[in-house]
Amino acid sequence: MENKQKIFDQLFTQYRDWIFRLCYSYTRSEIQAEDLVQECFSKVWLNLSSFEHRSDYSTWIYRIAANTCLMQLRREKNNPVEYHQKLKDGSSEDRQEYNEDRSTVLYNAIALLNEIDRIIISMVLEDIPQKQIGEVLGITENNVNIKVYRIKRQLKELLSKNN
Template sequence: MEEKEFIALITNHQRIIYKVCNLYAQSHTDKEDLFQEITLNAWKGIRNFKGDSLFTTWLYRVALNTALTFKRKENRQRKVDSAVDALAFSHDQQPEADEQLTAMYKAIHGLSDIDKALVTLYLDDYDYKEMGNVLGITANNVAVKMNRLKKKLKEESEKYLYSH
C-alpha cells in the first residue's frame, strides 16, 4: 500500500486511534506519543492486513496492542481529573447530563487496562464475539466481564455523583 493511501485510510478511521489514546494516555505528551506509536505500528503492519477482518477491527487490534504495551514516560499514577476535564463534551446538553457524563468518564478512567479495552469496543457496538476475537478470549468470557464491568461502572459513577 502506498503512503498516501495509508494516510487517507488512517485519516478516515483516526477516531479509533483518538479514542484509544484518550482512554489509555493521560498527559498531552503521552497521547501524542501513543498516537505516533499506533500510527507507526499500523504502517508497519499494513502489509500483513489481508482483509480477513474489517479494517476497523484490525486497527483496533493494533491500537489496543500498542496501548497495552506502551511504556509511559511519566508515572502510571493517573492524572484522571485533568484527563477527564480535557475530554470534549458537547455543551448543548443539560448541566445534569454533563455531570453524569463526567461521572461516567471518571469511572471509565479508573478501570484497568483490559476493562478499558472492553469499554472501547463496546462503545463502538462490537458484539461479544467480535470483542472476543480482538481480545483473544471467548465470547462467554467477554459476557461475564461485561456484566461485571457495567455493574462496577454504575457503582463508581454513582459514588462520584453522590460525593458532589
Template sequence: MQEDQDKHENQSKKELLVDLMEEYGDMVLRVAYTYVKERQLAEDISQEVFIRCYQSLQSFENRSSYKTWIYRITVNSCKDYVKSWSFRNLFPKSIIETENERKMNSPSSQMEQKEENNELFEKVLNLSLKLREVIIFYYYEDLSIEEISNVIKVKPNTIKSRLRRARISLKEQIGGGIFLEE
C-alpha cells in the same frame, strides 16, 4: 522496471494509509486515550499505531477487516505503553475537554448532560483495565461481543462476563438504578 513497480507499490501503500488514518484516526485516538488518560500520550500512541500499520501493510492478510486489525494494533500498542516503566511512574492528567466541548456554548440542560457524561466517562476510566476496555469498545466504539473478542483475543463469554462486572461496578459507583442494560 522494478523501480517503477516499487514506486507504485509505495504510492499505493501511502494512499491506503491516508485512507485508514482518515477513517480510523479518531477511533485510534479515543481508544488510546482510554488506556493512558492523557491526550498528548494518546496522540503519540496514535502516531505509533499508524507507523506500525504502514510498516505492516504488505503483510496484512485480509483475515479480518482493517478496522479490527487497527483496533488490535492500537490495543497492543496501548498495553505495551501501560506496561512500560515510564507510564507506571507518571501521574495521569485529568480529563481534557475536546475542542468541540470548549467551543460549545450550550443551554444549561445541555451543560448538565455534558457534565453527567463527563462524570460517567471518568468513572469508566477508573475501572480496571480489563473492565474499562470492554465498556469502551462496546458502548463508545459500538463493537459487538464477537468483534471485541477478536480485538483483545479473549473468548466471547469472558467479554460478556467482564461487561456484566463493569456494569455492576459502574452502577455501584453512581448509586444504583438501572444502568447500561443490553
C-alpha cells in the same frame, strides 16, 4: 509502494478519529492521545505489507491501538494520574468538581478499571459489536458478554461511591 500508501491513507482517514477516542479514554489528555495515535499508525505503516487479511482492517487496527495503549499504561504504572487519587479520596469538594460533567465522571470511573476492562468498555462505548471485541481480544463472544455485564456492575458501584 504506491498501493501501500493509498491503503494506509484510506485506513488513516477511516480510523483516525476512532483510534483517537480510544487513546483519549485511556489518557484523558489530548496531547498524549495524539502521540498514541501517531504511534499506532506508525505500527500500521510498518506492518501493512505483512497484513494477512485473516480479520478486518478495523479489528487489526483496533488491536494495534489497544496494545499500544496497554503498553503506555504499563510504562506509566508507577506514575498514577492525579484524578485517580482524587476520586479515591472521595471528599465532597472532589465529588462536586467531578459532578460538573457526567462524561468526565464516567471516564474517571473507567480509568479506575483494570487494563483489559478499560479496553472492553471503550469498545462497547464505540458501539463495536461484541463478536468483534472478542476477535480483537482473542476471547469468545460469550466471554465478552459476561465481562461487559461485570464491568457495568463495577462501574455502577464506582459511580455510586463517588456521587
